[in-house]
Structure formats: structure tokens, C-alpha cells
Amino acid sequence: MELAQGLLETALATVWDVLPIVVIIFVFQFLVLRRAIPNLGRVLIGFAYVLMGLTLFLVGLEEALFPLGELMARQLTDPAFIYGAVAVLPAAVRWQDYYWVYLFAAAIGFAAAIAEPALIAVAIKAREVSGGAIGVWGLRVAVALGCGIGVALGTYRIVTGTPLHWYIMAAYVVVIVQTLFAPRLIIALAYDSGGVTTSTVTVPLVTALGLGLAATVPGRSPLMDGFGLIAFACMFPIMTVMGYAQITEWRTRVRSRKGVG
Amino acid sequence: MRDQFLRFLQAMTSSARDLAPILLVIAVFQLLVLQQPIPDLGRILVGALFVVLGLTLFIRGLEMALFPLGEGMAYDFARKGSLPWLLLFAFALGFGTTVAEPALIAVAGEAAKVAAVGGSIVDTAASRDDYATGLRYTVALSVGFAIVIGVLRIIRGWPIQYLIIGGYLGVVAMTAFAPPEIIGIAYDSGGVTTSTITVPLVTALGVGLASSIEGRNPMVDGFGLIAFASLTPMIFVMGYGMVY
Numbered sequence: 298m299e300l301a302q303g304l305l306e307t308a309l310a311t312v313w314d315v316l317p318i319v320v321i322i323f324v325f326q327f328l329v330l331r332r333a334i335p336n337l338g339r340v341l342i343g344f345a346y347v348l349m350g351l352t353l354f355l356v357g358l359e360e361a362l363f364p365l366g367e368l369m370a371r372q373l374t375d376p377a378f379i380y381g382a383v384a385v386l387p388a389a390v391r392w393q394d395y396y397w398v399y400l401f402a403a404a405i406g407f408a409a410a411i412a413e414p415a416l417i418a419v420a421i422k423a424r425e426v427s428g429g430a431i432g433v434w435g436l437r438v439a440v441a442l443g444c445g446i447g448v449a450l451g452t453y454r455i456v457t458g459t460p461l462h463w464y465i466m467a468a469y470v471v472v473i474v475q476t477l478f479a480p481r482l483i484i485a486l487a488y489d490s491g492g493v494t495t496s497t498v499t500v501p502l503v504t505a506l507g508l509g510l511a512a513t514v515p516g517r518s519p520l521m522d523g524f525g526l527i528a529f530a531c532m533f534p535i536m537t538v539m540g541y542a543q544i545t546e547w548r549t550r551v552r553s554r555k556g557v558g
Numbered sequence: 559m560r561d562q563f564l565r566f567l568q569a570m571t572s573s574a575r576d577l578a579p580i581l582l583v584i585a586v587f588q589l590l591v592l593q594q595p596i597p598d599l600g601r602i603l604v605g606a607l608f609v610v611l612g613l614t615l616f617i618r619g620l621e622m623a624l625f626p627l628g629e630g631m632a633y634d635f636a637r638k639g640s641l642p643w644l645l646l647f648a649f650a651l652g653f654g655t656t657v658a659e660p661a662l663i664a665v666a667g668e669a670a671k672v673a674a675v676g677g678s679i680v681d682t683a684a685s686r687d688d689y690a691t692g693l694r695y696t697v698a699l700s701v702g703f704a705i706v707i708g709v710l711r712i713i714r715g716w717p718i719q720y721l722i723i724g725g726y727l728g729v730v731a732m733t734a735f736a737p738p739e740i741i742g743i744a745y746d747s748g749g750v751t752t753s754t755i756t757v758p759l760v761t762a763l764g765v766g767l768a769s770s771i772e773g774r775n776p777m778v779d780g781f782g783l784i785a786f787a788s789l790t791p792m793i794f795v796m797g798y799g800m801v802y
Contacts, residue, residue, distance in 0.1 A: 318651070322631070329643050347623060347624060362609070365588070365597070369584065401591075404583040404586075414613060426780060461741060485780070485781035486777070488722055492749060524746050526746075527749040
């Protein structure tokens with residue numbers, strides 16, 4: 298009963314979200330372009346699939362993953378877990394004590410990116426456009442690795458309380474240098490993969506982790522230090538995707554040289 | 559019929575594989591690291607089944623509706639050849655899909671709390687609401703602007719890296735002047751604006767435009783719209799923090 302109500306509410310919310318997009322598309326299609334949509338029936342059925350799919354997806358996440366993920370983020374960042382049964386908390390935070398948090402952050406960042414529907418969509422498109430040169434799984438794993446590294450580094454930043462903008466600026470420098478050397482075909486896709494990673498699955502899980510951590514680490518406040526994980530999860534996939542392309546390019550070069558020699 | 563069923567089953571299996579890592583991570587940490595039983599296992603299994611079914615339907619719908627629609631409109635706009643209408647459409651798409659985005663509404667609410675604690679606004683419900691609404695429209699405006707710039711880039715064939723590096727410089731410059739408490743939220747706001755429905759639609763639009771304009775390569779020029787949409791909100795949110 299509760300589940301049915303959840304489904305209905307999420308379905309309505311999803312329709313409400315999609316409504317502006319549908320209105321914009323139909324207004325422009327009929328008033329500006331003045332053309333009928335080809336295969337209108339098929340498109341409408343597809344839209345219904347998207348709405349139903351997204352609703353089931355969101356309800357399923359709410360039911361299964363988010364409560365447990367949030368609970369675990371709270372438990373792992375709990376001082377009682379990190380410092381064991383010691384009654385006195387150490388005066389200064391030692392970043393090494395939080396190793397389980399970094400490991401969990403990396404694992405959940407990676408796994409959430411793999412399940413991200415928006416990333417699957419972009420990977421399908423990239424394979425289609427590149428004529429199969431960029432594999433769906435290759436791109437997704439590259440992005441997920443970046444997301445995992447980013448979230449883990451982000452938790453380290455919250456634990457140590459170092460300023461966010463230094464990390465972001467350093468990341469910018471790395472991205473700019475990589476841009477100079479990366480194959481031209483990958484650059485736009487790599488930049489895109491930053492924004493794509495963070496949607497339905499990643500944002501709630503990662504936000505819960507950040508806020509939980511900032512609330513329990515002595516000397517941090519959730520309001521001032523809880524942010525930044527999403528920014529990290531956006532930044533690092535850009536590097537890993539360019540890196541993936543560079544490695545692929547290097548390997549084909551080595552292989553072709555071997556073939557000739 | 560049997561064929562279709564097999565295809566559906568195959569799609570379900572691949573969705574299950576997409577979900578497997580996250581289930582594995584949660585199970586391993588819960589059982590081995592925290593050493594606690596998994597609560598409410600039945601409910602989790604039902605939820606996981608929903609996620610797998612939902613992902614399968616979503617991907618099917620993506621290929622039936624969102625991709626062809628985005629590409630079809632790109633071709634039609636290219637054939638019509640009217641730049642102002644195309645840019646207006648780009649702006650409307652960016653603004654319209656962002657302004658009601660639930661993740662953005664949540665972040666704007668958080669930002670208002672931070673601003674109240676930091677002392678930039680009076681800490682009352684009304685002023686927090688005003689602040690959050692203003693922020694939401696600012697971000698939506700910035701995404702609309704981003705898609706317009708991105709579409710212009712595809713048409714003119716500007717290299718993306720100069721624009722992105724310019725954007726980075728903008729972020730760095732704004733960071734120096736923005737109130738410190740807004741910076742974290744501003745950086746995060748870039749990631750939350752692009753929703754699961756917007757991404758495929760906007761990507762298809764970009765690729766469609768690049769393939770229907772002569773001299774553009776869909777791989778080099780077609781991607782990149784999302785990149786702009788996750789960069790401009792950072793600059794605009796810090797600007798909002800400075801002005802407010």
C-alpha cells in the first residue's frame with residue numbers, strides 16, 4: 298500500500314518535472330518549425346517508457362539503496378566506529394583514522410556512476426557517433442573511476458578541512474595540461490562526462506556522505522564544510538576520460554608499430 | 559512475441575549488471591566492515607527489482623523518444639536556417655529543464671541556510687525563501703545561457719577548449735571575490751543542474767546539429783553542451799552571492 302502510494306507520488310513528480318520539456322518541445326515543433334513529429338506514436342510510447350522507467354528507478358532507489366546508503370554513511374563516519382571504544386576523542390583529527398571512509402567513498406562513487414542512467418545515455422551516443430571506437434563500457438568505467446577518485450579525495454578534504462578552491466584550481470591546471478596532449482576527438486566528450494556523472498544516483502548518496510562526515514568530524518560544520526563532493530565527482534571524470542583516450546591511442550600506436558616491425 | 563520477450567530479458571540482465579556494483583559495495587561494507595546484518599532484505603530486493611526494471615524501460619524509451627526527438631529537431635532547425643529561433647529554443651530548453659529540477663531546489667534551500675548563518679541575509683523563513691528562489695532562477699538562467707553559447711559554438715565551429723578554459727578562469731576570478739561561504743555550494747551547483755532527461759535530449763540535439771551542418775564533426779563539435787551547462791552555474795552562483 299505504502300509502495301503503491303510512493304509509486305503514484307513519484308510518477309506525478311516525474312511528470313511534473315518533464316512537463317516543461319514537453320511543452321517547450323511541442324511549442325517549438327508546431328509553432329516555429331511547423332512540422333509534424335515523425336513517428337509520433339512511437340515517440341509517445343517512448344516518452345511513456347521514459348516516465349515509467351524513471352518512476353520505477355526513483356522509487357526503487359528510495360526503497361532499497363538510499364536509506365541503507367545513508368545509514369552506512371552515518372555509521373562509517375561515527376566517531377564510535379572510527380576510534381573504537383575509546384572514551385576520549387583525540388584532540389586533533391588524524392586523517393589516517395578515516396581510511397574506511399575513503400575506501401567507502403571511492404567504492405560508492407564508482408558504483409553509483411556505473412548505475413547512472415544519464416551516463417549510459419551519453420555512452421550509447423558516443424559509441425554511435427564514434428562508429429564503435431569508444432566503447433560503452435570503456436567510457437563508463439573511465440568515468441566511474443574518476444568519480445570514485447574524486448569522491449574519495451573530497452572526503453579527505455572534508456576530514457582535513459583544507460580549502461576547496463585550491464583543489465579545484467589544481468584540478469583545472471591538470472585538465473588544461475591534459476587538453477594539450479589528449480586526442481582532439483575526445484576533448485568535448487571528456488568535458489561533458491563531468492556534468493553527466495552527477496545525477497539521480499550519485500548526488501543523494503554522495504551528499505549524504507559529505508553531510509554525515511562534516512557533522513561528525515570534530516571542528517567541521519555541515520553547513521560550511523559539507524559541500525564540494527559533487528564538484529570533485531564532476532572534475533575527476535574529465536581527467537580519467539582524457540587519460541583513457543590517451544592510453545587507447547598509445548596502445549594502438551604501439552601495436553601498429555609492432556605490426557610493421 | 560518470443561523474440562521480443564528474449565530481447566527484453568536480455569535488456570533486464572544488462573540493467574542488473576549496471577546495478578550489481580552498488581549492491582556489492584553496500585553488502586560488503588555492511589556485512590564485513592560494519593559487521594551488521596542487512597535490515598529489511600525483502601524490501602531491498604523489491605527496490606532493486608524496481609531499479610532494474612526502471613533502467614530497462616528508461617533506456618528503451620531513450621532510444622525510441624529522447625534521441626530521435628533531439629536529433630529530429632536539430633535537423634529541422636538546421637534546415638529552417640533561422641539562428642534566432644534556434645538560440646531561443648536552446649535558451650528555453652536550458653532554462654525550462656533546470657528551473658524545476660528537484661536537486662537544484664534542494665541545493666538552493668541549503669544555500670539559503672548557509673547565507674543566513676553567514677549573515678548575508680536575515681535569518682527568517684521569508685528571506686530564506688526569497689534567497690533560494692532568486693538562486694534557482696539565477697542557475698536556470700545560467701544553464702539557458704550555457705546551452706545558447708554551446709549551440710553557437712557548434713554552429714561556428716569554435717574549439718571547445720578555449721571556451722572551457724575561459725570559463726575556468728572565470729570561476730577562479732569569481733572565487734577570489736565571492737563570499738567564502740557560498741563557494742562550496744557554487745562549485746557543487748554545476749553538477750546538480752543536469753538531470754537524467756535533459757542529458758540525453760541535449761546530447762542528441764548537439765550531435766544532430768553537428769551532423770547536419772557541413773564542415774562539423776559530430777564527435778569533435780557535437781558534444782560539449784553539458785560541459786557548458788555544468789560550468790556557468792558556478793560563475794553565476796558566486797556572482798549571486800556577491801550581489802545579494
